[in-house]
Amino acid sequence: MKTVTDFQTMKHDNKKISVATCYDYWSARILDDSNIDAVLVGDSAAMVMHGFDTTINAELEMMSYHVAAVKRGLKNKFLIADLPFLAHRKGELYFSEAVDKIMKAGAQAVKLEGAQGNIDLIHNITTAGVPVMGHLGLTPQSVNQFGGFKLQGVNDTAAQQILNDALLLQSAGCFSIVLEMIPAELASKVTNELAIPTIGIGAGINTSGQVLVLQDLLGVSQDFNPKFLRKYLNGYDLIKEAINHYNSDVKENTFPSEKESY
């Protein structure tokens, strides 16, 4: 299993880090058997698994439930999990208890969106031994403030803010930072300024690694087609075809066969 120290070495050695999200036991079994470097139980679970419009609906209970399910299928991969919306704004005790719950459900690191107002909290838990992944750029929990899922860091002030925030997160002890939906040039600059690895999504080629939502890379959604996404499977059509094949076998009385009967 690769760990935070391996990710550091990989950045140093110019070796890319691959991360995919996961929310359930059966896909965790497949990811565990794959060559992927790390797995993220993202709060995107609220959208992908529960059909909400944003990640704001991910609750602590929901996150720890998904982490525990993934953990049961994941033996050989480093597991990172998102802290849900406002977990870091409900007081220090609530925050530590949230981290405690997610880690005891099976995560080996937590991810937290944004830097402003979070630095002391991050420092507290990193010095207590919890690896923390930062997240800058399009931080989806702030979608209402951004006015939609839009590219961030496009003007000089916003770009400088992202760079400053990245340096703050690094000094607070983060082992890595997700850079989401920012110009490739900015992501490259941030990556070069940091000693810790950056993991990009919609942030171009020059980050230390990439992360994609598993269902997105498998192409199971027909209506999510952002510019940054590469679909490695036409999952939607292939799954629908298999279901329809099963349906017609049942209707045509060809399933089960004699071999499939007792």
Ligand code: KIV
């Ligand atoms: O919630 C999530 O899945 C994420 C990744 C896309 C980075 O934060």
